Amino acid sequence: MSNFSRQIRLSSSMIRGLQYRISRPFTTIEGHRPTIVHKQGLDILHDPWFNKGTAFSMTERDRLELRGLLPPNVMSNEQQIERFMADLKRLEVNARDGPSDTNSLAKWRILNRLHDRNETMYYKVLIAKIEEYAPVVYTPTVGLVCQKYSGLFRRPRGMYFSAADRGEMMSMVYNWPADQVDMIVVTDGSRILGLGDLGIQGIGISIGKLDLYVAAAGINPQRVLPIMIDVGTNNEALLKDPLYLGLQQHRLDGEEYIAVIDEFMEAVFTRWPHVIVQFEDFQSKWAFKLLQRYRNSYRMFNDDVQGTAGVAIAGLLGAVRAQGKPMIDFPKQKIVVAGAGSAGIGVLNAARKTMARMLGNNELAFESAGSQFWVVDANGLITDERENIDADAKPFARKSKEIGRQGLREGASLVEVVREVKPDVLLGLSAVGGLFSKEVLEALRGSTSTRPAIFAMSNPTTSAECTPEEAFSILGDNIIFASGSPFSDVDLGNGHIGHCNQGNNMYLFPGIGLGTLLSGSRIVSDGMLQAAAECLAAYMTEEEVLKGIIYPSISSIRDITKQVAAAVITEAIEEDLVEGYREMDARELRKLNKDELLCYVENSMWNPDYPTLIYKKD
Ligand SMILES: NC(=O)c1ccc[n+]([C@@H]2O[C@H](COP(=O)([O-])OP(=O)(O)OC[C@H]3O[C@@H](n4cnc5c(N)ncnc54)[C@H](O)[C@@H]3O)[C@@H](O)[C@H]2O)c1
Ligand SMILES: O=C(O)C[C@H](O)C(=O)O
Numbered sequence: 001m002s003n004f005s006r007q008i009r010l011s012s013s014m015i016r017g018l019q020y021r022i023s024r025p026f027t028t029i030e031g032h033r034p035t036i037v038h039k040q041g042l043d044i045l046h047d048p049w050f051n052k053g054t055a056f057s058m059t060e061r062d063r064l065e066l067r068g069l070l071p072p073n074v075m076s077n078e079q080q081i082e083r084f085m086a087d088l089k090r091l092e093v094n095a096r097d098g099p100s101d102t103n104s105l106a107k108w109r110i111l112n113r114l115h116d117r118n119e120t121m122y123y124k125v126l127i128a129k130i131e132e133y134a135p136v137v138y139t140p141t142v143g144l145v146c147q148k149y150s151g152l153f154r155r156p157r158g159m160y161f162s163a164a165d166r167g168e169m170m171s172m173v174y175n176w177p178a179d180q181v182d183m184i185v186v187t188d189g190s191r192i193l194g195l196g197d198l199g200i201q202g203i204g205i206s207i208g209k210l211d212l213y214v215a216a217a218g219i220n221p222q223r224v225l226p227i228m229i230d231v232g233t234n235n236e237a238l239l240k241d242p243l244y245l246g247l248q249q250h251r252l253d254g255e256e257y258i259a260v261i262d263e264f265m266e267a268v269f270t271r272w273p274h275v276i277v278q279f280e281d282f283q284s285k286w287a288f289k290l291l292q293r294y295r296n297s298y299r300m301f302n303d304d305v306q307g308t309a310g311v312a313i314a315g316l317l318g319a320v321r322a323q324g325k326p327m328i329d330f331p332k333q334k335i336v337v338a339g340a341g342s343a344g345i346g347v348l349n350a351a352r353k354t355m356a357r358m359l360g361n362n363e364l365a366f367e368s369a370g371s372q373f374w375v376v377d378a379n380g381l382i383t384d385e386r387e388n389i390d391a392d393a394k395p396f397a398r399k400s401k402e403i404g405r406q407g408l409r410e411g412a413s414l415v416e417v418v419r420e421v422k423p424d425v426l427l428g429l430s431a432v433g434g435l436f437s438k439e440v441l442e443a444l445r446g447s448t449s450t451r452p453a454i455f456a457m458s459n460p461t462t463s464a465e466c467t468p469e470e471a472f473s474i475l476g477d478n479i480i481f482a483s484g485s486p487f488s489d490v491d492l493g494n495g496h497i498g499h500c501n502q503g504n505n506m507y508l509f510p511g512i513g514l515g516t517l518l519s520g521s522r523i524v525s526d527g528m529l530q531a532a533a534e535c536l537a538a539y540m541t542e543e544e545v546l547k548g549i550i551y552p553s554i555s556s557i558r559d560i561t562k563q564v565a566a567a568v569i570t571e572a573i574e575e576d577l578v579e580g581y582r583e584m585d586a587r588e589l590r591k592l593n594k595d596e597l598l599c600y601v602e603n604s605m606w607n608p609d610y611p612t613l614i615y616k617k618d
């Protein structure tokens with residue numbers, strides 16, 4: 001008997017039983033029947049019907065070309081819901097972001113939602129109201145956003161490369177939809193502002209910096225790419241948080257760490273050979289090493305080391321002019337720096353070089369410039385007696401014999417150093433909020449300067465070494481004050497206003513990036529960075545600096561960026577580094593005079609205008 005005959009001979013009761021047994025699994029199978037999609041990558045993530053967010057399994061991510069477009073930690077449905085509810089509950093708790101704006105996180109959400117539905121309008125708003133919204137999409141609110149990122153994460157922006165993606169990055173970069181990428185800002189999340197290791201949540205900083213690239217430098221938003229390299233985190237709270245979106249393992253270190261970053265660099269430069277990669281908020285330990293490793297072979301720079309240095313130099317020169325002295329007097333300034341990390345050391349190296357250039361640009365000049373700085377870190381004044389001194393800080397270690405005569409010693413406290421040195425400038429890049437205490441500011445009253453300068457450059461607001469109120473109230477109005485995060489000017493009550501400058505690398509990185517892009521320079525040279533800093537210093541008029549205004553208002557950031565970019569291009573031409581950009585080849589570029597160059601820069605900047613759309617079938 002054939003199988004078929006056997007089947008039709010089954011009794012009706014047997015058939016019913018069989019149907020029952022088959023139909024149950026069938027109902028379940030119905031629910032699990034795959035859905036055919038005709039989309040891949042970002043198109044799926046942007047489709048509310050198909051999108052599963054962080055719940056896409058790893059195999060699904062591979063099938064749908066989603067790898068790298070989502071944080072690496074795959075979440076269960078329950079975890080997703082828990083994360084969403086936790087975020088809603090947080091709304092009930094007032095977001096505290098320093099004294100200035102308790103609604104900043106809510107504003108960030110609203111702006112972010114606008115970005116998700118109408119990018120052109122988002123940038124229109126940001127550019128038109130940059131003074132109002134830069135503190136929301138950028139420092140200081142971006143710090144809070146990174147801290148709360150697990151709850152805020154909605155539609156992903158940018159790419160994630162993790163330690164688990166080793167060997168895959170070269171193919172993963174092709175999951176990004178844009179064939180042209182001009183600017184990448186990458187972080188490993190290890191030192192986000194002054195907030196420490198925030199792991200994968202640090203992607204917020206890359207997003208914030210690129211928003212400024214679009215708003216200030218007019219980089220086309222379709223050609224920017226925020227990136228997070230997740231090599232783990234040493235933040236114990238995140239390692240224990242069941243809702244954390246990143247790899248829950250300690251950070252890779254040593255060769256293993258370098259191998260991940262090397263693979264990433266090779267992958268992005270293979271797909272986009274002309275891209276510029278800005279390294280952002282890497283802990284000092286790696287910031288310098290990676291900069292040295294890549295700066296001569298890739299178009300990259302480190303914003304915290306190099307961008308900050310340029311902004312500080314411009315401010316320091318402004319402070320000299322504000323004393324009614326010529327800039328050439330800069331090498332006479334006594335400068336106390338609190339903080340010897342990536343930013344502090346970057347500033348010290350650049351300031352020393354600038355002084356040496358002014359003193360004759362030889363070895364002797366360089367040596368003598370070194371004696372203008374006193375560096376205090378977490379262990380106090382750094383001297384040649386310091387054990388296990390960091391190689392980057394070593395050139396700034398004071399000779400113990402010499403400082404002994406000044407009444408100082410290895411490890412002397414900041415207040416002691418300020419009291420004995422009587423500096424012209426007190427500059428903080430320590431990430432320690434309130435470090436310039438009443439005692440320290442009172443000690444600064446003894447400064448030998450006619451107009452002492454205080455740079456409380458740490459971010460965000462809560463990490464500022466002091467507030468302008470504190471500085472002006474203790475030292476009076478004859479000072480220069482700058483902070484990394486925005487503060488309001490201070491009404492001194494005597495008809496005078498204490499001006500609060502914002503000394504933030506946002507005044508330079510957009511122009512450094514844009515200038516490098518439009519010049520087609522193969523690298524970002526020291527000369528190009530120096531030109532950027534000098535351009536910013538020269539931007540301020542004599543009248544402004546005498547009023548204590550040493551940095552421009554953020555409302556003119558698009559103009560400053562244009563000028564800085566032109567200065568960077570001019571220097572790149574001078575150093576014979578240019579290769580041109582798109583239709584503007586190197587020969588044409590070299591022919592441009594100053595005005596034509598400014599025009600070229602301006603015309604290359606993207607503006608948020610709606611284009612007329614025309615439908616065409618693929
Ligand atoms: N305004 C800007 O444009 C700008 C740019 C870059 C960095 N920053 C800010 O600078 C800060 C530092 O950044 P980083 O990359 O150098 O960080 P980092 O962690 O590498 O360095 C911090 C340094 O501060 C020192 N420090 C800690 N406690 C101290 C204390 N009590 N007294 C003196 N020094 C102390 C540490 O020893 C270390 O040398 C961060 O808050 C960051 O947001 C501001
Ligand atoms: O991000 C900023 O506001 C400046 C700087 O890059 C920082 O790390 O603090």
Ligand SMILES: [Mg+2]
Pocket residue numbers: 193280281303304
């Ligand atoms: Mg930074």
